[in-house]
Amino acid sequence: MMHELGVVFHIMDSVEKVAAENQVQGINKVILELGEVSTVIDTYLQSCWKWAVKKRELFTEAELVVLKLPAVTYCENCGQTYPTVTYGKICPHCQSPDTWLLQGNEFNIKEIEVY
Amino acid sequence: MADVRILEIKQSVFADNDRQADELRRELKEKGVFLLNLMSSPGSGKTTTLMRTIAAIGEKVKIGVMEADIDSDVDARTIAGSGAKVIQLHTGGMCHLDAAMTRQGLEGLETGDVELAILENVGNLVCPAEFDTGACKNAMILSVPEGDDKPLKYPLMFSICDVVLINKIDVLPYFDFDMDKCVENIHMRNPGAKVIPICAKTGEGIDKWVKWLLEQREIWLHKA
Numbered sequence A: 001m002m003h004e005l006g007v008v009f010h011i012m013d014s015v016e017k018v019a020a021e022n023q024v025q026g027i028n029k030v031i032l033e034l035g036e037v038s039t040v041i042d043t044y045l046q047s048c049w050k051w052a053v054k055k056r057e058l059f060t061e062a063e064l065v066v067l068k069l070p071a072v073t074y075c076e077n078c079g080q081t082y083p084t085v086t087y088g089k090i091c092p093h094c095q096s097p098d099t100w101l102l103q104g105n106e107f108n109i110k111e112i113e114v115y
Numbered sequence B: 001m002a003d004v005r006i007l008e009i010k011q012s013v014f015a016d017n018d019r020q021a022d023e024l025r026r027e028l029k030e031k032g033v034f035l036l037n038l039m040s041s042p043g044s045g046k047t048t049t050l051m052r053t054i055a056a057i058g059e060k061v062k063i064g065v066m067e068a069d070i071d072s073d074v075d076a077r078t079i080a081g082s083g084a085k086v087i088q089l090h091t092g093g094m095c096h097l098d099a100a101m102t103r104q105g106l107e108g109l110e111t112g113d114v115e116l117a118i119l120e121n122v123g124n125l126v127c128p129a130e131f132d133t134g135a136c137k138n139a140m141i142l143s144v145p146e147g148d149d150k151p152l153k154y155p156l157m158f159s160i161c162d163v164v165l166i167n168k169i170d171v172l173p174y175f176d177f178d179m180d181k182c183v184e185n186i187h188m189r190n191p192g193a194k195v196i197p198i199c200a201k202t203g204e205g206i207d208k209w210v211k212w213l214l215e216q217r218e219i220w221l222h223k224a
Helices: A003-019 A043-053 B015-031 B046-058 B072-080 B099-109 B155-160 B169-174 B181-189 B206-220
Strands: A027-035 A063-069 A072-075 A079-082 A099-103 A105-114 B005-012 B034-040 B063-069 B085-090 B116-120 B135-142 B161-166 B194-197
Touching: A003 A043, A003 A105, A003 B005, A003 B015, A043 A063, B005 B015, B015 B034, B015 B099, B034 B046, B034 B194, B046 B063, B046 B072, B046 B116, B046 B161, B046 B206, B063 B072, B063 B099, B072 B085, B085 B099, B099 B116, B135 B155, B135 B206, B155 B181, B161 B181, B161 B206, B181 B194, B194 B206
Parallel strands: A027 A063, B034 B116, B034 B135, B063 B085, B063 B116, B135 B161, B161 B194
Antiparallel strands: A027 A105, A072 A079, A072 A099, A105 B005
16 A cells, blocks of 8 residues: 555656646546556555545546556467466466566556546 | 547656656766665664674775664664764655655765765565665665575565675574575576675675675776
8 A cells, every 4th residue: 555655646746747748737537557467456556546636736636547457478488478367487388487577567657638 | 628638658657766766876976976775574684784784894985874764763773873874764654765765865864975875775575676766786685584485476676686685594504495596586587686695693794795885886986
């Protein structure tokens, strides 16, 4: 929870900068891309967001939309991919540990909807 | 309602912090200050290791310490006893320090005469790994009772560290801690990480660690 709150403030700081550059009056939506194995928990993020929006003028009406990205691991040994959360570090096709995360640790601000 | 627009941002949540951290590193280089970020889980021996480190370095390099805690000054009081310059940073409940907070801490230390600044980060193996503090090098302490499997459980922390100190090696006989396995696990996540076994209590290995630290400072200061 403590982690998510700090993260929410970082998001708001970045969005405020973009808003200032674009003469934004208010924000309807902030859209994030969140990888399945990033260290942030969606529901905690939402609770922190609900608390934090009251503290910042631009955000009072802003909804947080979180788009989930599945985690996929690539196996260097057999060249196949597999779902990270189910199988972890060991490739289910060839049992090699020589694998790396292709996607799933993203934590991006994708876009914002403003007026 | 007025016209609704979509503004594409497409940047990592950490991008702003990363930029601030790079800027801080540039400034530190100009001032000739080397900043070390020291991380670990609670109870691994950060403060004791720091006390040993300060004693071993002595007068060679002027040290300043920033103690980050959620809300206490227990560690800062201990460090103050060593004679090193120390300030307490309270994160106000936050589980990590970011580059902006680190900058404030350095200002509090008045970096003018400090040559080696050490940031004792919040005891936590998860969040501090995600926020670049602006440090020149990242160090972490893993203590024997925590187990040799920690590099597998906290891969990000181990992947960003330049050096891993394995502390409390005096209790190795009492734990199922496989040193070779641990080093292998660390190198699986981070082939470049230097691993130094130490015992902060007895002082074993501290010479190797201090040598590494002072060498890194020289390399960093003279790097183009």
